[in-house]
Amino acid sequence: MSAGYLRELLHLRRRYSDWLLTLLTILLLLIMFVILPLQAAGVTGFQGFGLVALLAIIAGAMVISVNPRALAVMSIAFITNLFVIIFQPFPYDVHMVAGCWLIITLTLGMVVTRAVFGRGRVTHHRITGAVLLYLLIALVFMLLFSFVGLSFDKAFSGLTLEYDSALASRLLYLSFITLTSTGYGDIVPVHPLARSLCSMEAIIGQLYPSILLARLVTLELTANKISKPTSCVRR
Numbered sequence: 007m008s009a010g011y012l013r014e015l016l017h018l019r020r021r022y023s024d025w026l027l028t029l030l031t032i033l034l035l036l037i038m039f040v041i042l043p044l045q046a047a048g049v050t051g052f053q054g055f056g057l058v059a060l061l062a063i064i065a066g067a068m069v070i071s072v073n074p075r076a077l078a079v080m081s082i083a084f085i086t087n088l089f090v091i092i093f094q095p096f097p098y099d100v101h102m103v104a105g106c107w108l109i110i111t112l113t114l115g116m117v118v119t120r121a122v123f124g125r126g127r128v129t130h131h132r133i134t135g136a137v138l139l140y141l142l143i144a145l146v147f148m149l150l151f152s153f154v155g156l157s158f159d160k161a162f163s164g165l166t167l168e169y170d171s172a173l174a175s176r177l178l179y180l181s182f183i184t185l186t187s188t189g190y191g192d193i194v195p196v197h198p199l200a201r202s203l204c205s206m207e208a209i210i211g212q213l214y215p216s217i218l219l220a221r222l223v224t225l226e227l228t229a230n231k232i233s234k235p236t237s238c239v240r241r
Contacts, residue, residue: 023069023070023121024121024131024132024135025131026066026069027070027118027121027122027131027132027135027138028131028134028135029062029066030063030066030070030114030135030138031134031135031141033059033062033063034059034141034142034145035141037059038145041055041056042056042174042175042178045171046171046172046174046175046176048171057091060084061084063110064077064080064081064084064110064114067080067114067117068080070117070118071120071121073117076113076116079109079113080109080110080113080114083105083106083107083109083110083113084106084110086106087102087107090102090103090106091103100169100173101153101156104152104153107145108150111142111145111149112146114142115139115143115146118138118139118142121135122135122136122139123221123225125225125229126225126229127225127226127229128226128229132222133222136222143185143207143210143211143214144181144182144185144207145178145181147181147184147185147203147206148178148180148181150203151177151180151181151203152167152173154197154200154203155167155177155200158197158199158200160196160197161195161196161197161199161200162180162193162194162195162196163194163196164193164194165180179193180193181207184204184207184208184211185207185208185210185211186211187208187211
């Protein structure tokens with residue numbers, strides 16, 4: 007990576023980093039709560055919009071992190087995901103797509119975590135970024151549930167793990183009712199590994215708000231302390 011290109015990325019990061027957290031949150035909300043439900047309802051033509059939104063998320067994450075390795079990892083996973091969707095060359099293409107999404111989600115999560123919990127004044131964009139991180143937690147467990155459900159027969163009661171346009175929406179629903187400890191009872195983990203993942207996600211869902219609040223308050227207090235001018239009173 008050339009020095010000029012790196013300087014340009016640093017300039018973009020200083021100018022747009024916080025704003026991009028809000029944009030990435032909107033894009034992920036669009037994928038989760040608009041595109042996936044429409045696909046599950048049988049409305050065709052939205053998979054392309056999802057891929058475009060995912061590509062925009064990767065570009066925004068690159069500006070936030072200015073880390074070429076993060077860009078390389080997410081780009082390779084995105085290209086592999088696109089290749090599998092178009093050509094479907096593997097018998098276990100669902101595992102491949104889920105694996106690519108998991109790589110992208112984990113990398114994006116690390117980038118967003120550093121941006122949200124790094125030093126500096128707390129803005130509304132950072133708070134929106136914390137919401138983005140919460141959504142990414144749900145997405146990570148959704149993908150882990152897919153691996154467990156596809157690897158073990160009847161790992162979940164009330165959930166059919168057959169590959170169709172509604173699979174992602176069903177798994178996302180399971181992840182959110184677990185993360186928020188809603189537990190409607192229509193989907194129940196049966197396999198020990200599935201139960202372990204559900205327990206872990208429920209614990210994270212309970213601890214995340216308190217950890218987030220404590221960290222954001224600490225950041226704001228530190229920023230206020232640094233910004234106050236120090237004065238020496240001579241007697």
